[in-house]
Amino acid sequence: MKAFETFHPIVLFAFFVAAVGLSMFFMHPVYLAITFFSAISLNIALRRQLFFKDWKLYVPLFFLMAIINPLISHNGQLVLLYINGNALTVEAIMYGLAIATMIVAVMLWFSCYNVVMTSDKFIYLFGKVSPALSLTLSISLxxxxxxxxxxxxxxxxxxxxxxxxxxxxxxxxxxxxxxxxxxxxxxxxxxxxxxxxxxxxRGYGVKKRTAFSLFIFERRDGIALTIIMLLFVTNLAASFLGTTTFYFYPTFGTIKWDIDSLLFYSSYFLLLSIPLAIEIREAFKWRSLKSTM
The missing domain is CATH 1.10.287 (Helix Hairpins)
Incomplete structure (x- = not known):
């Protein structure tokens, strides 16, 4: 079992909601690079063998989505050439690459989610709120x-x-x-x-039924959840301030490198790096214990 999987289900669920939610809406090149790097790193840490097998799917899907946009969208000012009277622009190509990167990154996040958030954890979180819905979603996943x-x-x-x-x-x-x-x-x-x-x-549907679980909300879970929520709110603030906004049409926007922007970039990187940091910390801790044996 990986170190990140041992955290409380609400911490795991909160992280993936934040990661997937922000990844789906941030089209800024810097944010896309952070998202893609973090998603790949976490996949290597949690599901190394399956991840390298899945590249047979991800690579063709990436290029397919990247090619589709410049074929159907002809907006932009930097024209490379004309195909049957339709302009092939640099902006359309880059936007296609951005969309492909975002979609593949979200798929990678969900791959990690399926490994970490098992059905018993999902039912533990939502079983009391809506038992039928939680069971249906668990079976569907x-x-x-x-x-x-x-x-x-x-x-x-x-x-x-x-x-x-x-x-x-x-x-x-x-x-x-x-x-x-x-x-x-x-x-x-x-x-x-x-x-x-x-x-x-097993008595499903009987009223006043009880459920057994081994999940205990510990001090480390509270610290991790607090950090996730603070970083999530920080990135929402960055979105409202326009730091995460980047225009591809009619021409490219500007990437800011001022102090405020760098701080927001760093907060996003820290948010997505939480699971990987936990895995690295646990690996060093385990090596330290082995060296003292």
């Missing part, structure tokens, strides 16, 4: 990873018996894909019935 895992197992099992959808004639591949989908749907329906029976057997 687990649905895609479970389907992917089960689909991988089905494909591997089918390859063993000669039903490989990547080889053979077109008709053979279609038969294999239909067979795999049929098995996956059957598994999903059976799993839904098992889940319903299990919930009924």
């Amino acid at each position: 687990r649905l895609v990873p479970r389907f992917r895992h089960q689909l991988t197992q089905i494909i591997q099992a089918q390859k063993v018996i000669g039903m490989d959808y990547t080889a053979g004639s077109l008709w053979h591949r279609i038969k294999c894909i239909v067979r795999i989908l049929s098995i996956l749907i059957t598994w999903a329906l059976e799993n839904a019935i098992d889940t319903a029976d299990s919930m009924k057997a």
Whole structure:
């Protein structure tokens, strides 16, 4: 278990709300660079092997989104060339890169969220407020990873018996894909019935039910939550003051490097670096303990 995962669920949830919420609206180049760097660093710290596998998805998606914008948007003053009478501008290209960076960064944050915020933590936070909604969201968040895992197992099992959808004639591949989908749907329906029976057997829906949890709000959680909230409010203030604003059209805005701007940039970096700082601190602490043994 990673060090950041051991914090109280409300601290983890508050951090990801702040990180994802700010990342979705800050299109300033400096903020985008901080967001992208922080999201990648946290992914390497929390899910190193899965992260490097996911680049097969992220890299094509990044370039696809970056290319789409200059093809559909022809605004801007710095024209590179004309394609069928439509201007290809530097501003449109840079805005496409900014949008792609923001979307990929948000996806990376959600990847870390799925690792850190398990279903029991989510139900602990929202189970008393809205038990049905928290359970529905928890099941929904687990649905895609479970389907992917089960689909991988089905494909591997089918390859063993000669039903490989990547080889053979077109008709053979279609038969294999239909067979795999049929098995996956059957598994999903059976799993839904098992889940319903299990919930009924455990008394779900009974009034005045209790819930067991091992989560205790400690002093370190209070300190971490306070720091997150202060930095979050600071960055909201930066947004209201216009520090996070950057224009791509009709031409590029200016990037400020005055003292106030640098302080706001630093506050955003500190906010997104909290989990990584916790991981680094725990790693040094563990090495120190090992050296004294």
